[in-house]
Amino acid sequence: MHYPVYVSAGPLHFPLHAVTETLGMFIGFRYFLYLRRKQGDQVTSSNRIWAIIGAIFGALFGSRLLGALENPPALLSADNILLYIYQNKTIVGGLLGGLIGVESVKKAIGENTSTGDLFTYPLILAMITGRIGCFSMGVYEETYGVPTTLPWGLDLGDGLLRHPVSLYEIVFLAGLWLALYYANKRFPLVNGARFKLFMIGYLLFRFLLDFIKPGYRYAFGLGSIQLACLAGLIYYLPVILFPSRLIQKQYA
Numbered sequence: 001m002h003y004p005v006y007v008s009a010g011p012l013h014f015p016l017h018a019v020t021e022t023l024g025m026f027i028g029f030r031y032f033l034y035l036r037r038k039q040g041d042q043v044t045s046s047n048r049i050w051a052i053i054g055a056i057f058g059a060l061f062g063s064r065l066l067g068a069l070e071n072p073p074a075l076l077s078a079d080n081i082l083l084y085i086y087q088n089k090t091i092v093g094g095l096l097g098g099l100i101g102v103e104s105v106k107k108a109i110g111e112n113t114s115t116g117d118l119f120t121y122p123l124i125l126a127m128i129t130g131r132i133g134c135f136s137m138g139v140y141e142e143t144y145g146v147p148t149t150l151p152w153g154l155d156l157g158d159g160l161l162r163h164p165v166s167l168y169e170i171v172f173l174a175g176l177w178l179a180l181y182y183a184n185k186r187f188p189l190v191n192g193a194r195f196k197l198f199m200i201g202y203l204l205f206r207f208l209l210d211f212i213k214p215g216y217r218y219a220f221g222l223g224s225i226q227l228a229c230l231a232g233l234i235y236y237l238p239v240i241l242f243p244s245r246l247i248q249k250q251y252a
Contacts, residue, residue, distance in 0.1 A: 002157075003139065004136060004140045004141075005136035015137070016132075016136040017136055017137050019133065021130050023129055024125070024127070025126055027126065028125050028126030028129070029122065032119065036048075042191065047106075047111045047115075050111075051105060051106065051111070054101035054102045054106070055101055056098075058100050058102065058104070059093075059097050060094075062097015062100065063091065063097060064085050064086055064089050065097070066093025066097075066228055067085075067088030067093055068084060068088045070223065070225065072216060091127060092229060092232075093228065095123075095202070095232075102116075113191065114191045115192075116192055117191060120194045120195045120198045121180075121181075124173050124198070127169075127173055128174065131167075131169050131170050132170070135167060135170075138156035138157035138158075139157045142214075142215065143165065143166050144163075144165060144166075145168075146162065146212050146213065146214055147161060147162055148163050148212075149161070150163075163212045165213055173202075176198065176202065179201075187246075188247060190245070190247065196239050197246065200233065200236050200240060203229040203232045203233050203236075204229070204233065207226050210226050210229075
């Protein structure tokens with residue numbers, strides 16, 4: 001397999017990553033609309049639109065900012081800092097930025113109902129689709145692992161056997177999807193519990209995964225994404241310490 005992988009449409013050639021990234025957002029949003037029609041929505045249509053707007057702008061800002069902070073020397077030496085920030089992005093920043101955006105909008109419009117559950121499965125689907133594209137970039141995008149001697153190490157384009165961290169993430173996300181689905185069947189979860197469990201699970205996974213990814217390290221040998229994951233886990237600490245809050249009271 002040659003990296004990066006391109007797809008052709010007549011005379012045009014596109015990186016597969018660009019295709020899967022766009023496709024992930026499209027099918028994720030279509031899946032969200034399907035679930036909303038099928039399951040109903042406790043949030044009014046107008047407030048749901050505001051929540052989506054908050055999620056979009058929060059995710060755009062958060063993903064770019066945290067992505068740029070992954071490599072401070074490159075950021076500070078960039079000829080155009082704003083352009084450098086725009087060109088870098090990370091899903092952890094998108095998730096946390098989207099969370100801040102939604103919660104800020106909800107506070108502004110006086111919406112107290114959790115809005116995250118309907119987003120959870122579509123988000124996972126979009127992320128899995130996008131990670132297929134990340135894998136197709138090999139070492140030509142910073143979504144690869146450090147060298148390894150493990151038998152499943154892959155040559156991602158530089159002649160070294162590396163951890164295929166994008167594949168690890170795909171497997172994890174698929175497993176998390178199944179776990180959330182069966183937890184929702186097994187336990188009467190409160191509104192918003194599914195999204196909180198998703199965020200806790202993913203942030204913990206990414207914190208651990210980034211130990212086998214190269215990159216700039218801040219204090220205690222942690223990268224910017226790991227520090228952001230820790231901040232997110234601290235935000236969810238009450239739920240982590242008291243998971244019974246996620247189950248309806250009559251069953252807790």
